[in-house]
Amino acid sequence: xxxxxxxxxxxxxxxxxxxxxxxxxxxxxxxxxxxxxxxxxxxxxxxxxxxxxxxxxxxxxxxxxxxxxxxxxxxxxxxxxxxxxxxxxxxxxxxxxxxxxxxxxxxxxxxxxxxxxxxxxxxxxxxxxxxxxxxxxxxxxxxxxxxxxxxxxxxxxxxxxxxxxxxxxxxxxxxxxxxxxxxxxxxxxxxxxxxxxxxxxxxxxxxxxxxxxxxxxxxxxxxxxxxxxxxxxxxxxxxxxxxxxxxxxxxxxxxx
Numbered sequence: 001x002x003x004x005x006x007x008x009x010x011x012x013x014x015x016x017x018x019x020x021x022x023x024x025x026x027x028x029x030x031x032x033x034x035x036x037x038x039x040x041x042x043x044x045x046x047x048x049x050x051x052x053x054x055x056x057x058x059x060x061x062x063x064x065x066x067x068x069x070x071x072x073x074x075x076x077x078x079x080x081x082x083x084x085x086x087x088x089x090x091x092x093x094x095x096x097x098x099x100x101x102x103x104x105x106x107x108x109x110x111x112x113x114x115x116x117x118x119x120x121x122x123x124x125x126x127x128x129x130x131x132x133x134x135x136x137x138x139x140x141x142x143x144x145x146x147x148x149x150x151x152x153x154x155x156x157x158x159x160x161x162x163x164x165x166x167x168x169x170x171x172x173x174x175x176x177x178x179x180x181x182x183x184x185x186x187x188x189x190x191x192x193x194x195x196x197x198x199x200x201x202x203x204x205x206x207x208x209x210x211x212x213x214x215x216x217x218x219x220x221x222x223x224x225x226x227x228x229x230x231x232x233x234x235x236x237x238x239x240x241x242x243x244x245x246x247x248x249x250x251x252x253x254x255x256x
Contacts, residue, residue, distance in 0.1 A: 003173050004028035004051045004088075006038065006079055007058035011133070012094060015166035016055055023170060030054075038075040044082035053090035053173040054083055054123075060110070068110035076114050080121040090126065092173045093118050094165070097129040097183040097228050104218055124177035128169060130184040131228055133162045134243040137195035141207060144215060149208040153217040155192040158185040158227050161243050164236035183228035187235050195240065202247040 003020055007013040008029035020027040028047055030036050036043035038058065048054070056079060060071035076093075083091060095111055102108050118125050136159060141150040168184055193211045200207050213219050 001052045001174055002026045002028065002050050003170075004030050004048060004054045006030040006054060006056045006075075009033055010057060010059060011135070012057045012162055012165055012169070015163055016057060016169050019166045019170040020173075025170075025174070038078055039071070041078040041082065044078060045085060048082050048086035048088060051083075051086060051088050053092060054079065054088055055092045055094070055169050055173050057094045057169070062107035062110070065106040065109050068106045069113045072110040072114040073117050076117045076121075080117065080123050084122040088123055090173060090175075090177050091118060091121070091123040092126045092128065092169060094169060095127050095129045097131045097185065098226050099129060101225050102221055104220065126172050126178040126181055128165075128172065128181045128184055130165050131158050131160050131186065131226070133165070134159050134186070134195075134238075134240055135162065135199070137192050138199040138203070140192065140216070141196040141200070141209065145207060148206070149210060150196070151210045151212050151215045152193045152196050153213055153215060153221070154211045155217060155221055155226055156189060156224060157192055157195070158189050159195065159240060160184055160186040160236050161238035164238050168234070168236070181234075183233045185228040185233055185235060187237065187239055189227065190240055198240075198244060199247060202244045204248075 003025050005013050005016050005027055008017050009031045017027040017029060028051055030047055036047055058075055061068050080091065095115055096108065099108055099111055115127055118127060141152050144151045165184065172178060172181065193209055196209055
C-alpha cells in the first residue's frame with residue numbers, strides 16, 4: 001500500500017515510516033523538510049496522489065490554548081480536505097489516552113479539538129489514543145532544568161514504547177477504519193519522577209529532581225487519572241526497563 005505519514009521526521013513519524021517500509025509498503029513522507037507546508041496546505045495534493053491511507057502524528061505548539069487549537073485544527077482540516085480530493089480511504093490519528101479527563105491543559109484542549117475535526121470530517125478514520133511515551137519523563141524534566149535541578153510532577157502513568165506505537169499505527173493503517181481505538185499503553189505503571197531519575201541515570205546525567213505540582217501539570221492529573229481504561233486497553237510489549245537499556249549515555253529523543 002501507499003501510505004503517507006504526516007510528521008514523518010519526528011520521534012514517532014520516523015519510526016512509523018521505517019516500520020511501513022520494513023513491511024513492504026510505500027511510505028510518503030509529509031513534513032516541511034520534504035517541501036510540504038501543512039499550515040498552508042502547500043504540496044499536499046501532489047504528496048497524496050495515489051495514497052491509500054494517511055497516518056497523522058504531527059505535533060504543534062502546546063502552551064497557549066488558542067494558538068495550539070488553531071494550529072492543530074488548521075493542519076487537520078488541510079490534511080483531510082486534500083485526502084478527500086485524492087480519494088484517501090483511511091485517516092489514522094495518533095492522539096492521547098485519558099484526553100477527556102483533563103480540562104486545563106492547552107495541548108489536551110488542542111488534541112480534543114483535533115479529534116472533533118477528524119470525527120466530523122470527510123474521510124473514514126481511526127483514532128489511536130496512546131499513553132505518554134517512555135522518553136516523556138526526561139523531556140518534561142528538560143523543560144524546567146536549571147542549574148542542575150528540575151521540577152517534575154509526581155504523575156502516575158502507564159508509559160508506552162515509541163517503537164510499539166509505530167508498529168500499531170502501521171498495523172491499523174493497512175486495515176479498515178476502526179473509529180476510536182482502545183487506549184494503547186505499556187505493560188507497567190510508573191511514577192514520572194522515578195522515570196526521570198532512572199532515565200538520567202541510564203544516560204549518565206545527574207539532575208536533582210524536585211517533585212511538585214507547582215509547575216506544568218495540575219493536581220487534576222493526580223492519582224489514577226492518567227492511567228488507561230482497564231476495560232478498553234491494548235497493552236504493548238516493551239517495558240520501561242527494556243527501553244532504558246537502549247538509552248545508555250545517549251540523549252533523550254524529542255517527543256509529543
